[in-house]
Amino acid sequence: MTEIIQKVKNLSIGFKSKKGEEILILRNISTNIKKGETVGIVGESGSGKSTLALAMMGYVKHGLYTIGGECEFNSSNLLKMKNRDLEKIRGRKIAMIPQNAGQALTPNLKIGYQIDEALQLHSDLEEKEREQKISELLNKVRLPSPETIALRYPHELSGGQQQRVAVAMALAGTPDLLLLDEPTTGLDVTTQAHVLELLNFIAKDTGTSMVYVSHDLGAIAQVSDRIIVMYSGEIVLEGPSRDILKKPIHPYTYGLLKSIPKLSLAGLPQSMPGSQPQPGTMHRGCSFFDRCNFSEEKCKNNSPQLEYLEKLNTSVRCFNHKSLMNDSQVNQTVNKIKTSLQDKEILNLSEVSISYAKQKLLDQVLNRISDDNPTVKDININIKKGETIALVGESGSGKSTILKSIAGLLRTKGGIIKFDQKRNLSSDLKERDPNDLRIIQLIFQNPDESLNPNHTVEEIIAQPLKLYFGLKGEELKKNIIDLLQKVRLGEFYMSRYPRQLSGGEKQRVAVARAFAAKPDIILCDEVTSALDVSVQAAVLNLLQQLKEDFGTTYIFVSHDLAVVRAISDRVAVLYQGRLCEVGPSKDVYQFPSHPYTEVLLGAVLEPDPDIKPKLVAEDIVEEKPPQKGCSFQGRCSRILGDICKNEVPPWQITSSGNSIRCHIPLKELQKVQIN
Amino acid sequence: MKLDNIYQEEKKSNFAKVSEIIITMASRPSGFIGLSILIFHVILAFISPYIAPYDFKAINPTLMLQAPSAEYWFGTDDLGRDVFTRTILGGRTALTITFFGSLIALLWGGLLGIFCGLVGGKTDDIVMRIVDAFLSIPWILAMLLIVSLLGTSTEVLIPALGFFYGKGIVRVARAATHDVIAKDFIVSARARGHSNFSIIWNEIIPNVRDAILVEGAMRWSWMLLGFSSLSFLGFGVSPPTPDWGLMISNARGLMSFAYWSVIAPIVGLSSLIIGINLTADAFAKALGIDRSTKAPV
Numbered sequence: 001m002t003e004i005i006q007k008v009k010n011l012s013i014g015f016k017s018k019k020g021e022e023i024l025i026l027r028n029i030s031t032n033i034k035k036g037e038t039v040g041i042v043g044e045s046g047s048g049k050s051t052l053a054l055a056m057m058g059y060v061k062h063g064l065y066t067i068g069g070e071c072e073f074n075s076s077n078l079l080k081m082k083n084r085d086l087e088k089i090r091g092r093k094i095a096m097i098p099q100n101a102g103q104a105l106t107p108n109l110k111i112g113y114q115i116d117e118a119l120q121l122h123s124d125l126e127e128k129e130r131e132q133k134i135s136e137l138l139n140k141v142r143l144p145s146p147e148t149i150a151l152r153y154p155h156e157l158s159g160g161q162q163q164r165v166a167v168a169m170a171l172a173g174t175p176d177l178l179l180l181d182e183p184t185t186g187l188d189v190t191t192q193a194h195v196l197e198l199l200n201f202i203a204k205d206t207g208t209s210m211v212y213v214s215h216d217l218g219a220i221a222q223v224s225d226r227i228i229v230m231y232s233g234e235i236v237l238e239g240p241s242r243d244i245l246k247k248p249i250h251p252y253t254y255g256l257l258k259s260i261p262k263l264s265l266a267g268l269p270q271s272m273p274g275s276q277p278q279p280g281t282m283h284r285g286c287s288f289f290d291r292c293n294f295s296e297e298k299c300k301n302n303s304p305q306l307e308y309l310e311k312l313n314t315s316v317r318c319f320n321h322k323s324l325m326n327d328s329q330v331n332q333t334v335n336k337i338k339t340s341l342q343d344k345e346i347l348n349l350s351e352v353s354i355s356y357a358k359q360k361l362l363d364q365v366l367n368r369i370s371d372d373n374p375t376v377k378d379i380n381i382n383i384k385k386g387e388t389i390a391l392v393g394e395s396g397s398g399k400s401t402i403l404k405s406i407a408g409l410l411r412t413k414g415g416i417i418k419f420d421q422k423r424n425l426s427s428d429l430k431e432r433d434p435n436d437l438r439i440i441q442l443i444f445q446n447p448d449e450s451l452n453p454n455h456t457v458e459e460i461i462a463q464p465l466k467l468y469f470g471l472k473g474e475e476l477k478k479n480i481i482d483l484l485q486k487v488r489l490g491e492f493y494m495s496r497y498p499r500q501l502s503g504g505e506k507q508r509v510a511v512a513r514a515f516a517a518k519p520d521i522i523l524c525d526e527v528t529s530a531l532d533v534s535v536q537a538a539v540l541n542l543l544q545q546l547k548e549d550f551g552t553t554y555i556f557v558s559h560d561l562a563v564v565r566a567i568s569d570r571v572a573v574l575y576q577g578r579l580c581e582v583g584p585s586k587d588v589y590q591f592p593s594h595p596y597t598e599v600l601l602g603a604v605l606e607p608d609p610d611i612k613p614k615l616v617a618e619d620i621v622e623e624k625p626p627q628k629g630c631s632f633q634g635r636c637s638r639i640l641g642d643i644c645k646n647e648v649p650p651w652q653i654t655s656s657g658n659s660i661r662c663h664i665p666l667k668e669l670q671k672v673q674i675n
Numbered sequence: 676m677k678l679d680n681i682y683q684e685e686k687k688s689n690f691a692k693v694s695e696i697i698i699t700m701a702s703r704p705s706g707f708i709g710l711s712i713l714i715f716h717v718i719l720a721f722i723s724p725y726i727a728p729y730d731f732k733a734i735n736p737t738l739m740l741q742a743p744s745a746e747y748w749f750g751t752d753d754l755g756r757d758v759f760t761r762t763i764l765g766g767r768t769a770l771t772i773t774f775f776g777s778l779i780a781l782l783w784g785g786l787l788g789i790f791c792g793l794v795g796g797k798t799d800d801i802v803m804r805i806v807d808a809f810l811s812i813p814w815i816l817a818m819l820l821i822v823s824l825l826g827t828s829t830e831v832l833i834p835a836l837g838f839f840y841g842k843g844i845v846r847v848a849r850a851a852t853h854d855v856i857a858k859d860f861i862v863s864a865r866a867r868g869h870s871n872f873s874i875i876w877n878e879i880i881p882n883v884r885d886a887i888l889v890e891g892a893m894r895w896s897w898m899l900l901g902f903s904s905l906s907f908l909g910f911g912v913s914p915p916t917p918d919w920g921l922m923i924s925n926a927r928g929l930m931s932f933a934y935w936s937v938i939a940p941i942v943g944l945s946s947l948i949i950g951i952n953l954t955a956d957a958f959a960k961a962l963g964i965d966r967s968t969k970a971p972v
């Protein structure tokens with residue numbers, strides 16, 4: 001048997017509630033981390049995964065305390081160790097990489113200096129050796145030209161580069177165990193794929209054990225040898241990565257895998273009802289009971305124990321795992337989406353361009369916007385009534401910017417936004433009449449930010465009803481209850497404040513508020529990105545249902561191509577504020593593709609160990625769109641030469657009606673370059 | 676759904692909310708002490724005219740500078756007036772004027788701050804500059820100028836103090852508004868086409884109210900100190916009205932041989948300031964606000 005690096009034994013961590021009750025965040029966790037292996041810990045927010053990872057370096061967050069159990073490292077219990085002794089271990093033997101590396105780096109110190117500090121602290125190298133080690137480390141994390149990077153400040157690096165620096169610093173002490181807490185969450189798809197690939201390489205190269213914490217099974221699938229699935233502070237399933245992903249024998253994992261949208265499947269994934277119980281609300285019986293499709297009478301009052309199955313080398317906490325063992329092929333069934341597409345166009349964007357540049361005084365006086373290289377340019381899209389059109393692209397590609405102008409929140413530099421083929425909509429709120437404001441509603445990414453924390457659900461949904469329809473009294477109340485029902489929330493939610501709702505419930509309230517205005521078009525800006533996967537599918541299904549009922553048109557912005565694949569009829573791919581490809585979803589997701597679409601598709605992480613991301617272009621970040629030529633020239637691996645640099649590529653239309661803007665002829669594009 | 680059980684928290688009435696806050700404040704020792712002192716002073720201010728043992732303005736040369744005794748608990752002053760009577764009456768004016776002064780400060784400071792935070796840009800810059808310019812004049816000099824021109828009546832003092840102590844509130848309200856307007860719920864209200872007034876009233880005020888109230892409470896204790904300094908300099912309340920600042924000023928020359936005439940008003944004034952301070956602090960903590968303004972004492 002291989003050597004065990006860290007042994008977690010019967011660990012329970014919790015806090016005291018205001019009433020003095022002991023509330024458990026982690027309940028009796030036991031697991032071993034072996035030398036050289038990468039263990040993925042997956043679970044939704046609040047399942048206790050970060051608390052577990054922190055405990056593995058002897059850290060218990062302020063306000064929490066250890067109730068029982070230990071974390072044994074080098075045969076001593078980290079949770080009982082003195083701070084002075086812990087300092088010798090942290091950084092040297094156990095290193096941690098946080099989610100937001102940008103915030104963890106000191107802003108006013110050069111990268112090289114910060115790595116050198118880590119080296120001085122965690123190694124015994126001489127000055128000359130350290131110098132060499134710095135470039136060695138930067139090379140190892142594949143940062144271009146280490147000499148120049150070492151002299152830069154953190155803010156001069158992109159998010160992906162900052163994350164690489166964090167990895168380099170963690171490696172400074174040649175640790176035996178590397179803890180990573182959501183290290184790629186918040187990075188772009190392409191960057192995320194690159195960082196994961198780097199971590200895989202580091203694991204092989206250095207033989208370091210890794211504990212990789214994430215809510216994203218797609219990322220976990222790419223790196224882990226073994227997976228621990230957590231739910232409500234307990235381990236519910238633990239075993240070899242491949243088995244867990246291909247043949248999950250716990251109902252939660254099974255449902256979770258089914259609710260993840262996949263590139264290979266058009267249509268909406270099945271959703272899982274309900275949400276995870278909050279700490280402190282656990283009752284007797286299985287904690288997954290409320291949401292379980294396989295539950296039986298006995299699950300209600302008896303808690304299943306974690307059972308080790310010798311044959312599968314897997315531990316599972318479920319009375320019923322045997323019934324899953326036989327039929328647990330996650331051969332996903334999806335709800336096919338119906339489209340009620342009409343031929344009538346409801347919104348036409350022509351030649352829209354938008355600039356954030358600070359305007360010169362003269363231009364301000366003349367009330368005009370001048371910028372020869374605006375953030376968003378040449379946007380021509382015709383949107384049909386009842387259609388769901390998705391805008392995809394990395395962060396900063398101008399997706400939200402375009403939505404803002406459609407909503408009238410941001411003045412365009414030029415171009416026309418035409419509604420219903422009749423009226424031109426001004427991009428300035430003040431020039432729109434109230435009805436034009438009503439017909440377009442927005443739903444935002446983060447319901448914590450989009451719902452006023454001081455308003456009850458009733459007040460939130462009442463706002464548009466009062467504003468647009470002047471409803472009052474009983475009628476108002478009836479309408480609110482009606483809307484709540486439409487988003488599958490009960491009447492008793494009316495008196496709740498947003499903080500008393502779960503993430504999915506909050507987003508439902510936001511959806512209800514948008515529909516209260518009886519809009520023709522709803523702009524959805526990353527509406528599922530802040531939600532847990534198990535909740536995401538439910539919200540997507542709800543949006544689809546409402547759309548079918550009301551014939552609403554959606555403009556759906558997302559960076560997640562699998563989600564877009566699931567819900568949209570048509571996709572527009574954006575790079576640096578310029579369109580690259582527009583077409584029906586099924587065609588955009590097939591070849592021929594624009595080289596940028598190809599990059600995006602290749603980088604999608606699927607929760608399947610057999611589907612590896614394909615890394616085509618570098619994950620560099622461009623500050624500004626190029627002055628002339630193709631917008632993607634800076635990163636295109638198929639670039640043809642001067643023509644791409646000087647001439648804006650033409651739109652080419654495929655037989656299926658897909659428009660691609662590239663100098664490479666369609667026939668050439670058809671030849672898939674990577675495989 | 677099990678969440679329902681624990682979150683079965685009905686929408687609370689305003690009265691319930693306020694009493695909950697007061698209970699939270701009083702559950703901390705410092706908050707309890709502060710609240711007790713403040714309530715003691717407020718009650719005293721209300722009932723002192725009825726319980727005062729002597730006439731506060733009765734001058735009696737034969738009783739000049741008597742030491743504390745069973746008859747004159749805190750002794751008498753240089754005009755033979757009872758110090759106990761004058762002390763329990765001495766907080767009334769100060770408390771009233773500064774209370775209303777603080778309300779005015781809250782009102783104009785809060786509204787202007789919210790307005791600047793909301794409109795931003797050039798208007799914000801200009802308004803803030805004007806506010807700063809006005810208030811870079813040392814307040815005591817400006818106050819002296821105002822009272823010497825307009826007199827020391829309550830109608831002058833309350834707005835003048837309210838004006839000068841509103842500056843800090845403008846800043847706090849503006850900063851709190853800045854934090855709030857970046858949130859999507861404001862963008863959402865804008866996109867729906869709500870008026871600026873509706874956005875301020877429904878979306879912003881409920882979210883900045885707490886921060887502004889806490890700042891106002893803090894300013895109250897500052898203002899009390901400022902007002903007493905004015906009286907001390909002879910520009911606040913005019914004699915023979917009993918007032919702590921005035922009493923301290925009159926008796927300070929006698930400190931070496933008639934300490935009693937000065938100690939009582941000093942204790943009165945400082946305990947009230949400390950009381951308000953502790954209360955404001957506890958108020959901030961009960962609302963979960965991180966207060967950065969420093970106490971005057």
Ligand SMILES: Nc1ncnc2c1ncn2[C@@H]1O[C@H](COP(=O)(O)OP(=O)(O)O)[C@@H](O)[C@H]1O
Pocket residue numbers: 356375393394395396397398399400401402623
């Ligand atoms: N308020 C702003 N001022 C200046 N530049 C901005 C502002 N908001 C966004 N940008 C820039 O505009 C570009 C597009 O941003 P955005 O529309 O938010 O992209 P996306 O929604 O696709 O992530 C980015 O380069 C971003 O830095």
Ligand code: SF4
Pocket residue numbers: 250251252286287288289292293294295296299304317318319320321
């Ligand atoms: S024990 Fe019962 S309720 Fe729990 S996961 Fe298994 S089948 Fe579902």
Ligand code: SF4
Pocket residue numbers: 594595596630631632633636637638639640644649661662663664
């Ligand atoms: S036009 Fe040239 S640079 Fe642009 S995507 Fe096509 S090949 Fe690449």
Ligand SMILES: [Mg+2]
Pocket residue numbers: 399400525526
């Ligand atoms: Mg965005």
